[in-house]
Structures are given as C-alpha cells and as structure tokens.
Amino acid sequence: xxxxxxxxxxxxxxxxxxxxxxxxxxxxxxxxxxxxxxxxxxxxxxxxxxxxxxxxxxxxxxxxxxxxxxxxxxxxxxxxxxxxxxxxxxxxxxxxxxxxxxxxxxxxxxxxxxxxxxxxxxxxxxxxxxxxxxxxxxxxxxxxxxxxxxxxxxxxxxxxxxxx
Numbered sequence: 109x110x111x112x113x114x115x116x117x118x119x120x121x122x123x124x125x126x127x128x129x130x131x132x133x134x135x136x137x138x139x140x141x142x143x144x145x146x147x148x149x150x151x152x153x154x155x156x157x158x159x160x161x162x163x164x165x166x167x168x169x170x171x172x173x174x175x176x177x178x179x180x181x182x183x184x185x186x187x188x189x190x191x192x193x194x195x196x197x198x199x200x201x202x203x204x205x206x207x208x209x210x211x212x213x214x215x216x217x218x219x220x221x222x223x224x225x226x227x228x229x230x231x232x233x234x235x236x237x238x239x240x241x242x243x244x245x246x247x248x249x250x251x252x253x254x255x256x257x258x259x260x261x262x263x264x265x266x267x268x269x270x271x272x
Contacts, residue, residue, distance in 0.1 A: 117245035118171055119235045121252055125163045126227045132156045133220040140213050153216055157199045160223065162259045164192045166252050174248065175234060178241035188234060191226040195219060 115121040132155060139149050168189065176185040198219045202212070238245060 115249050115253075118248035118252055119238060119245055121249055122163070122167065122171060123231065123235070125159065125166075126230075129156060129159050129163070129223065130227070132159065133216070133223070136213075136216050136220075146212070149212065149216075153202055153212060156216065156219070157203050158263055160195060160199060160219075162256060162263070164195065165259060166255055168192065170248065170252055170255060171238075174243060175238045175241070178243045179237045181237070184233060184237075188226070188230065191222070191229075195222055195226070198222065 115124065132152060136149060136152050136156065139152065172185055172188065176182065179185075198215055202215055202219070
C-alpha cells in the first residue's frame with residue numbers, strides 16, 4: 109500500500125516549512141517576553157536554525173534550480189539566493205554559540221524579520237511563477253521529502269556526536 113504524501117505539491121511542502129518556522133519565531137518572542145531562561149531560548153534557537161538550514165538546502169538543491177530553468181528569471185532567483193546567504197550569516201553566528209545571551213534575542217529577532225521578508229517574496233512572486241510555469245510541482249514533492257529525511261538524519265547524527 110502506498111503511503112500518502114501530506115502535501116499537494118512542492119510549494120505546499122515549502123510553505124508548510126515557512127509556517128512551522130514562523131510559529132517557532134513567535135514562540136521565541138513569547139519566551140523573551142516571559143523572561144524565560146537563556147538555555148530554553150537557546151534550545152529553540154537551535155531548532156529554528158536547523159529548520160531554516162534544511163529548508164534553504166532543499167530550495168537551493170531541488171526547487172530553485174527547477175524554478176530558475178522554468179521561469180528564466182535569473183535576477184529573481186539570484187535575489188532569493190542572496191537572501192538565503194544573509195540568513196545563513198545570522199544562523200552561523202547563532203549556532204557558533206559565540207553570541208552572548210544578551211545578543212541572542214536580538215539576533216533571532218533580526219533573523220525572523222529577514223525570513224518574513226523572504227517568505228513574503230517567495231509566496232507573492234516565486235511560488236506564483238512556479239505554479240504558472242511548466243513545472244511538475246507534484247512530482248517534485250517526493251524528492252524534497254526524501255532529501256529532507258536525509259538532512260534530518262545527518263543533523264540528528266551530528267547532534268548525537270556533539271552530545272557525546
């Protein structure tokens with residue numbers, strides 16, 4: 109019996125990632141407002157960074173190349189990659205653990221604002237153009253899911269090594 113995929117297509121899957129990360133940013137803001145311990149906020153920050161890193165890799169390896177080819181708008185896709193690069197710089201700072209607890213909250217907030225802008229552009233431009241293009245968005249879903257599973261296993265193995 110075939111396992112049913114929970115997403116209509118690649119855009120639906122990627123947008124589900126957006127929603128999950130947005131919830132984590134909201135949760136982080138709530139922790140800040142409640143005066144939660146730094147360790148609790150740092151743990152959520154690590155989850156946010158891991159989710160964003162995997163999401164960006166999925167887009168860069170699978171989704172963006174196919175969209176670029178289908179829509180032929182190199183400037184748009186280059187801009188999306190530049191936004192990813194900016195987010196990766198903040199993520200690198202956050203995961204390096206060199207950020208003092210006092211600067212962590214501000215960096216997470218900055219990352220959240222950057223991601224909000226990127227998601228808005230993806231939803232309003234890239235995703236719409238991808239849906240209008242001659243792309244098999246449904247067929248792209250399974251490779252995205254398989255790659256996500258691989259990345260998750262790698263991240264889990266790395267976390268286990270760091271904990272040991």
